[in-house]
Amino acid sequence: MQGHVVIQNKLGLHARPSAQFVALARQFACDIQVQRLDIIVNGKSLMAILTLAASQGTLLTIITKGQHEQEALQALCALVNSGFGEAL
Amino acid sequence: MSLQGQAVTGSGGIVCATVQKLDSQDQIIPEYSIHAQRFDAEKKRFLNAVAQASQSLQEEISALQGHPHAKGLLPVLETHLMMLSDPELHDITQRFIEDKSINVEWALKFCLAGFVQAFAEMDNVYLKSRQADIEQVGKRLLHYLMDQTKVDEPVHAIIVAQDFSPSEIVRLWRLGAVGFVAAQGGKGSHAMIVARGVGLTGLAGAQTLWSAVKDGDKLILDAENNTWLLNPSQEQEQHCQDLQKALHDKQESLQSYATQATSRERSDGISLLANVEFVEEITLANQYEVDGIGLFRTEFLFMQSAALPTEDEQYDYYHAMVQGMNGKPITFRLLDVGADKLAHARIFFGDYDGENPALGLRGVRMLLHKPNLLKTQLRAILRCADEGDISILVPMVVAAEEVSAVRQVMVEVQQELGLKSDITLGCMIEVPGAALVADDLAQVSDFFSIGSNDLVQYTLAVDRADEHVSYLYDANHPAVKCLIQMAVDAAQKNDIPVIVCGELAASKAWTQTFVDMKVDALSMASSSVLTIRKQLSDLSN
Structure with a gap:
């Protein structure tokens, strides 16, 4: 499954939001990938997510595959859309 | 882009290798090839180091919790803890051990260099600064890895530092380092005298290089002519090999003079x-x-x-x-x-x-x-x-x-x-x-x-x-x-x-x-x- 999100918060996908994303992703058993343009990284890897350098307004695709893939996709999209509880 | 320069003095020889840049508190990271039967042992060393580093971070976090001044620091440490269990860090490092048949420290260095490279290419200054977190996690892991061994392990790099003591030169030589560059020092510096004595290729008095070079760069040292060339092109590397061969032939021809006769x-x-x-x-x-x-x-x-x-x-x-x-x-x-x-x-x-x-x-x-x-x-x-x-x-x-x-x-x-x-x-x-x-x-x-x-x-x-x-x-x-x-x-x-x-x-x-x-x-x-x-x-x- 896959869904598209746009980074909302001002500072982009920096350390704290990335960590939140990864912490949530790791709660699911399914494979989770995040794509920006032609780069696809492991959604459970903080280091890899950080290398995406996703600033405010960046379009990302979240790809989930396996057990509870739908719940995972929904939860992760909701987190990104909420702006990680930061200033938008 | 390649960059070249002149040093004040050299100890002879021509070499080409990747650089380990040492700040005063840095340790030399061992680099050596291993046989297939050691792959599992090296991977285990990696997991042990991760466990030890995680435990020490946990302890630091517990100690800081509730401390009024720790508010800013705690999220950083938690980020580091998360990086230690990073699946990519684990996968890539363990894969490098096998694919490249190298020791875990060297594999980890390659892995971290990959991440750091991605940060270096970023425009966003705020995100770029997260590179420091990855480097700190890497240092913490290397600390535990090198603590496990305690013995001197070989290194296949050119070591670049501000200065070397004579005994450090002897140690580098024992570890099999390819060469060294001291940013400071002039003709007749003590370290150089020792380097010539043991036959270790190196340069001294190369401040320009110090400011330009970073860990993992490729470097050519020509200590016959006291020049260096940073990040050489393929052509330049070929030229270096030609020079090495010529020097080797010259030394071969001297071998007949190796006896008192x-x-x-x-x-x-x-x-x-x-x-x-x-x-x-x-x-x-x-x-x-x-x-x-x-x-x-x-x-x-x-x-x-x-x-x-x-x-x-x-x-x-x-x-x-x-x-x-x-x-x-x-x-x-x-x-x-x-x-x-x-x-x-x-x-x-x-x-x-x-x-x-x-x-x-x-x-x-x-x-x-x-x-x-x-x-x-x-x-x-x-x-x-x-x-x-x-x-x-x-x-x-x-x-x-x-x-x-x-x-x-x-x-x-x-x-x-x-x-x-x-x-x-x-x-x-x-x-x-x-x-x-x-x-x-x-x-x-x-x-x-x-x-x-x-x-x-x-x-x-x-x-x-x-x-x-x-x-x-x-x-x-x-x-x-x-x-x-x-x-x-x-x-x-x-x-x-x-x-x-x-x-x-x-x-x-x-x-x-x-x-x-x-x-x-x-x-x-x-x-x-x-x-x-x-x-x-x-x-x-």
Whole structure:
């Protein structure tokens, strides 16, 4: 499954939001990938997510595959859309 | 983009490898190939290090929780903790161990370099700064990995640092490092002298490189021409290989001069001796069948100790050298703490703080100022007298009285130890004043040893380690040759042998001059012995 999100918060996908994303992703058993343009990284890897350098307004695709893939996709999209509880 | 530059001095050789850049607190990261049967063990080491690093981070986090000032720090530490369990970090590092057949530290370095590279390409300054987190996590892991081993493991890199001590150079050489670059240092820097002695390729005085180079860059060192080339193109690397091959061929052709037989055929009668400081250096000296050790610098043991080494500690150090030389003559130069080594000199000087150390209490001046130091060293050396052919050399002499004062103590020690045979006592000619009164000095000395490095330095008033004036350090200045000639004349008039032991001894351009002067021996870094033996042979034909 896959869904598209746009980074909302001002500072982009920096350390704290990335960590939140990864912490949530790791709660699911399914494979989770995040794509920006032609780069696809492991959604459970903080280091890899950080290398995406996703600033405010960046379009990302979240790809989930396996057990509870739908719940995972929904939860992760909701987190990104909420702006990680930061200033938008 | 490639970048090239010039260093002040080099120790010979041409190499190409990746760089490990060391800040003062950094450790050298071991790099070596492993066999397939060790893959699992290396992966286990990785997991152990992750577990240890995670535990220590957990403890730090617990300790900080609830602390009012820890608010900003806690999220950072939690981020680091999350990175330690990062699946990509684990997968890539473990895959590199297998794919590249390398040790875990090296694999981890490759893995981290990949992440860091991605950050380097970012425009967003705020996100870019997260690179520091990855580097800190990497350091923490390396700390635990290297803590596990504790032993010295090999390294296949060029080590770049601000400065190296002589013992660090020996350690790099033992670890098999490809080469080294010291940002600081000028001609005749102590580390360079040792590097030439063991045959490790390196450059000193390369500040421009220091600011440009980063960990993992590819670097070519040409220590024959004292140049470096950072991030070479493929073409440039090919050119480097051609140069390496040419140098290799040249060294091969010198190999036929690796035996003493070539000296016996000559009519000049000049002995070739080695300058050494560490026992490790005599391997090369013996391989090239030198006629003996012309200059054993005894400072090292003193430099690395927090307290003055005892007579027995000194004896062990000297004895190892005597045994290694198997009866060939060894000239021990008594302790001379040069101005460039003063940082370590508190143990001798106590509160003495010379305004101008190069002109202060060094060499024989200090030995006579601290008679116990002199006597202890003489006892330690002379205890080896029965097992080898040893002589003693007095440094920094300016007056005949200084040589006589040392001889008096030496005779006392000889009697205490019950030595029958007399030990020969020589005088260094390394100050212009000594050359000018060489006739007086020759009457109280059994031989002369001309220390060209200090002689040039004092004659021209140039600190050879100071990169701002090192361009003035010119051994070809006519004043230098004039003083050497005076010393040689005085020695020959008084019928005592004369050795040349500074860098001039290893200079092909001076060989003919020394043959004409009829000096008795040339003493040099072992790495120069073959070149000079060939030069002598060429000249006699």
